[in-house]
Amino acid sequence: MALIETQGLTKHYGPVKALEKLDLAVEPGIIGLVGANGAGKSTLIKILLGVIPPTGGRAVVLGMDVVREASEIRKVVGYMPEHDCLPPDVGATDFVTHMARISGLPRSAARERTAEVLRHVGLYEERYRQIGGYSTGMKQRVKLAQALVHDPKLLLLDEPTNGLDPAGRDEMLDLIKRTGNEFGIAIMVASHLLGEIEQVCGFLVAIDAGHLLSAAPITTFTARTPVLAVEVEEGSDRLAAALVGHGFKARTDGDCVLVAMENEALYDAIRDTVADLALPLVRIQQERRRLEDLFRDPAPVAGNPQ
Amino acid sequence: MTAQLPQNPGPGPDLQGPVGPAPAVAPAQSTSELEPTAAPAPQGAPAIELINAARWYGNVVAVNDLSFSLGAGVTGLLGPNGAGKTTLLHMLAGFLAPSAGTVHVLGRSPNRDPSVYRQIGLVPEREAVYPFLTGFEYVRFNARLQGMRDSDQAARDAILRVGLEDAMDRPIGTYSKGMRQRAKVAGALVHDPQVLLLDEPFNGMDPRQRLAMMELLGQMASAGRTILFSSHILEEVERVGNDILVMVAGRLAASGDYRAIRALMTDRPHTITIRSSDDRRLGWALMADPTVFGVELGTDNLTVKTAQLSAFRRLIAGASRTAGVRLFEVVSGDESLESVFDYLVRR
Numbered sequence: 001m002a003l004i005e006t007q008g009l010t011k012h013y014g015p016v017k018a019l020e021k022l023d024l025a026v027e028p029g030i031i032g033l034v035g036a037n038g039a040g041k042s043t044l045i046k047i048l049l050g051v052i053p054p055t056g057g058r059a060v061v062l063g064m065d066v067v068r069e070a071s072e073i074r075k076v077v078g079y080m081p082e083h084d085c086l087p088p089d090v091g092a093t094d095f096v097t098h099m100a101r102i103s104g105l106p107r108s109a110a111r112e113r114t115a116e117v118l119r120h121v122g123l124y125e126e127r128y129r130q131i132g133g134y135s136t137g138m139k140q141r142v143k144l145a146q147a148l149v150h151d152p153k154l155l156l157l158d159e160p161t162n163g164l165d166p167a168g169r170d171e172m173l174d175l176i177k178r179t180g181n182e183f184g185i186a187i188m189v190a191s192h193l194l195g196e197i198e199q200v201c202g203f204l205v206a207i208d209a210g211h212l213l214s215a216a217p218i219t220t221f222t223a224r225t226p227v228l229a230v231e232v233e234e235g236s237d238r239l240a241a242a243l244v245g246h247g248f249k250a251r252t253d254g255d256c257v258l259v260a261m262e263n264e265a266l267y268d269a270i271r272d273t274v275a276d277l278a279l280p281l282v283r284i285q286q287e288r289r290r291l292e293d294l295f296r297d298p299a300p301v302a303g304n305p306q
Numbered sequence: 307m308t309a310q311l312p313q314n315p316g317p318g319p320d321l322q323g324p325v326g327p328a329p330a331v332a333p334a335q336s337t338s339e340l341e342p343t344a345a346p347a348p349q350g351a352p353a354i355e356l357i358n359a360a361r362w363y364g365n366v367v368a369v370n371d372l373s374f375s376l377g378a379g380v381t382g383l384l385g386p387n388g389a390g391k392t393t394l395l396h397m398l399a400g401f402l403a404p405s406a407g408t409v410h411v412l413g414r415s416p417n418r419d420p421s422v423y424r425q426i427g428l429v430p431e432r433e434a435v436y437p438f439l440t441g442f443e444y445v446r447f448n449a450r451l452q453g454m455r456d457s458d459q460a461a462r463d464a465i466l467r468v469g470l471e472d473a474m475d476r477p478i479g480t481y482s483k484g485m486r487q488r489a490k491v492a493g494a495l496v497h498d499p500q501v502l503l504l505d506e507p508f509n510g511m512d513p514r515q516r517l518a519m520m521e522l523l524g525q526m527a528s529a530g531r532t533i534l535f536s537s538h539i540l541e542e543v544e545r546v547g548n549d550i551l552v553m554v555a556g557r558l559a560a561s562g563d564y565r566a567i568r569a570l571m572t573d574r575p576h577t578i579t580i581r582s583s584d585d586r587r588l589g590w591a592l593m594a595d596p597t598v599f600g601v602e603l604g605t606d607n608l609t610v611k612t613a614q615l616s617a618f619r620r621l622i623a624g625a626s627r628t629a630g631v632r633l634f635e636v637v638s639g640d641e642s643l644e645s646v647f648d649y650l651v652r653r
Binding site for chain 1: 384385386387388482483484485509510511512513514515516517538539540541616619620622623624626627632633634635636637638644647648651
């Protein structure tokens with residue numbers, strides 16, 4: 001069963017076309033959702049939650065229709081909003097228990113699940129303090145905890161690392177990975193940070209102006225290209241010239257020399273040329289495609305690296 | 307470029323001396339629409355200079371004994387939440403007086419000498435923009451505040467630079483976060499300031515807008531402007547430029563080119579991971595060289611530890627040729643800005 005499936009999904013707000021005939025099929029896993037501002041990410045999330053109805057087409061989440069079975073969907077889907085939405089004057093324990101009760105858990109189960117899930121996200125003694133006094137990182141953890149408390153099958157996370165510093169980001173990304181991999185919960189992460197998506201997600205959905213731009217495993221976007229990058233501290237121009245002299249296709253890019261990989265003899269040629277010129281060698285690495293190329297090229301061509 | 311890495315975080319480490327490249331003395335290049343109100347900086351003064359500057363709020367010390375100077379170019383301001391980055395930017399913008407020490411922008415004190423505002427642009431972190439103004443009106447408003455003669459034209463130019471022309475006549479209240487952010491940037495650079503201060507400028511921008519903003523900062527830096535921007539996204543900072551200022555708990559943890567800072571961390575050996583046609587043979591050959599003090603065989607690679615990175619880099623190609631080993635991949639393990647930052651914050 002597909003995790004999320006949409007057919008001709010369309011949403012108009014008056015004259016604004018937020019989603020236009022979106023066809024999408026996604027299997028369980030950790031899925032990245034990227035797109036330009038205004039591309040329709042938030043609209044898609046709201047439709048998948050059954051909060052707003054589509055103008056046309058249909059969407060199915062875990063086999064349930066978002067219009068007819070909206071409340072059933074919300075029982076098995078957890079949602080972490082992007083904006084600051086926590087009540088400042090209650091403790092995390094009370095708040096998350098309350099959210100668990102709203103999701104239909106009995107009182108004792110709600111308490112137990114809350115304790116478990118707060119420990120999972122890394123909130124300990126501070127859980128009894130008022131949320132208003134929490135740091136950004138702690139607030140993000142509470143938001144994740146309330147999304148997890150009713151043991152959902154699918155988590156929708158909207159910019160979960162927003163406002164976090166590098167250490168906080170790493171911890172949150174780690175938490176997302178653990179939640180997805182160890183607990184087997186499917187997760188869809190909306191983010192603008194492609195580096196983050198690459199780090200945690202196995203699958204990428206990119207939408208642009210309400211249309212599907214691309215939906216494929218991350219590895220297809222970061223595949224190796226037949227180009228070898230050779231970085232030196234100095235003398236990249238001399239290195240490139242020497243390699244061209246040996247009959248290779250090479251060009252400089254700052255301190256890097258990019259060489260087309262034609263045959264195995266290239267490796268020896270690079271090693272020997274660097275040694276002959278006595279250059280300080282920093283790096284030899286096969287180039288990869290980058291996720292951001294998706295947003296650089298007007299029309300990305302899958303499977304064509306250059 | 308002088309990189310600084312105070313080894314002793316106690317009071318009064320010697321942190322003086324210019325950090326950036328040559329101090330900016332070049333006059334602004336496109337001042338055609340700018341009223342000649344701004345007095346030029348005193349000759350030779352760095353664009354930004356702090357001498358033992360501190361700022362406290364009651365008993366909370368936000369910035370503690372900070373000394374550095376910056377010239378033309380772009381510098382990333384890094385640090386964990388609560389390290390004092392915003393307080394520093396607000397002192398530079400003249401919103402806050404230092405509780406102790408000196409804060410100078412273009413040789414003048416921003417909180418006492420309003421004339422320096424003509425040369426400062428600030429993008430605050432908070433979204434303090436009037437929702438009822440259109441993007442164009444907001445930017446023109448800033449141009450007028452700066453006393454510019456042709457504020458309409460200046461506003462249009464600035465909006466073009468941030469790529470907001472399609473939405474310039476809509477109220478800011480209808481903007482997405484990335485659009486509001488760009489309107490703020492346009493408002494900050496409308497008077498073509500010599501010094502641009504940005505607090506988390508990439509926040510809320512989508513991938514395409516981020517790429518465009520990185521490019522814009524790079525262009526302004528190469529046009530001789532001094533740009534200081536705070537960010538938590540290290541891979542982006544690394545792509546905008548190599549110069550960083552790192553604050554930890556109100557203090558300067560390091561400043562300068564992050565690669566030079568890395569080189570100063572002599573207590574951290576460099577690790578290089580190599581894939582080759584014969585890892586064991588290569589490891590044996592490298593271990594014989596005095597610059598290498600450790601090799602470790604992995605399942606399909608070889609990790610080398612060295613304290614002398616430059617010497618090792620000159621050695622590796624020749625050593626593998628002598629050993630008759632083919633090099634497939636050579637990658638540094640901990641030279642990235644991310645590892646440098648991690649070392650600085652955890653130390």
